[in-house]
Amino acid sequence: MKVLILPDAGAATERAAGLIAERLRDRPETVLGLATGGTMEAVYARLIRDHRGAGLSFAGVTSFNLDEYVGLAPDHPCSYWHYMRHHLFDHVDIDPGRAHLPRGDAPDPEAEAARYEAAIREAGDIGLQLLGLGLNGHIGFNEPTSSLNSVTRIKTLTRSTRDANARFFARPEDVPRLAITMGIGTIARASEVLLLAYGAAKAQVVAAMIEGPLTAACPASALQLHRKVTVVIDRAAAGALRLRDYYELVHPDGREAEI
Numbered sequence: 210m211k212v213l214i215l216p217d218a219g220a221a222t223e224r225a226a227g228l229i230a231e232r233l234r235d236r237p238e239t240v241l242g243l244a245t246g247g248t249m250e251a252v253y254a255r256l257i258r259d260h261r262g263a264g265l266s267f268a269g270v271t272s273f274n275l276d277e278y279v280g281l282a283p284d285h286p287c288s289y290w291h292y293m294r295h296h297l298f299d300h301v302d303i304d305p306g307r308a309h310l311p312r313g314d315a316p317d318p319e320a321e322a323a324r325y326e327a328a329i330r331e332a333g334d335i336g337l338q339l340l341g342l343g344l345n346g347h348i349g350f351n352e353p354t355s356s357l358n359s360v361t362r363i364k365t366l367t368r369s370t371r372d373a374n375a376r377f378f379a380r381p382e383d384v385p386r387l388a389i390t391m392g393i394g395t396i397a398r399a400s401e402v403l404l405l406a407y408g409a410a411k412a413q414v415v416a417a418m419i420e421g422p423l424t425a426a427c428p429a430s431a432l433q434l435h436r437k438v439t440v441v442i443d444r445a446a447a448g449a450l451r452l453r454d455y456y457e458l459v460h461p462d463g464r465e466a467e468i
């Protein structure tokens with residue numbers, strides 16, 4: 210795992226967006242795995258600026274988002290479809306026909322999950338997967354005790370996740386109880402993973418993910434088995450890492466290692 214520690218969230222966003230832009234310039238036909246949530250908003254804003262000012266193109270990209278709430282149609286203002294249009298898709302040259310999210314309003318959510326997993330496989334699996342990190346260690350909506358081999362399916366959200374996401378809804382009780390999410394196994398098949406986490410509130414879970422035991426109790430710890438993971442964090446989120454000095458020695462200020 211490559212651990213890049215940046216001074217603050219702004220610098221971490223710059224670093225992460227730079228890595229994504231570099232990948233898209235090298236491989237314009239990348240299959241991108243996308244995430245939603247507060248952490249990603251600034252990353253997408255930065256990518257939009259690169260699109261407008263530096264010619265970064267999404268025209269060759271196919272994308273698959275990690276998850277969607279069961280019961281919310283794509284035009285629902287709290288759906289992840291809506292989030293993605295608002296924060297990225299409407300502002301770049303991505304082909305809407307190749308930008309995929311699960312349909313939260315599908316009449317048979319389990320069949321929709323199976324269809325989504327098949328579509329990811331059909332596309333050749335994810336090339337670069339972006340991830341945020343839940344306070345309870347979730348990636349996508351793979352809540353603690355999710356199978357480390359899981360594929361796209363329906364998950365019941367924990368109280369902690371519903372509380373954390375209540376800020377996006379008019380009333381806390383409006384947060385859906387179920388979501389369709391890529392599985393940990395689906396994410397593990399990605400060629401490369403880029404995870405972002407900021408702030409002191411995530412320091413303990415960041416340490417559990419990077420240095421804790423491999424356990425379904427912290428789904429993100431499954432990334433320890435992946436061959437190409439980059440974790441971009443700010444100093445606050447790095448606060449509980451035992452080997453922090455080592456990560457900063459290898460990657461001073463989040464730069465590439467000098468060999």
Ligand code: F6R
Nearest residue numbers: 244245246247248341342343349
């Ligand atoms: C979003 C997702 C979640 C979030 C995580 C962190 O599609 O799957 O795993 O990435 O909950 O959310 P923020 O960035 O709001 O702290």
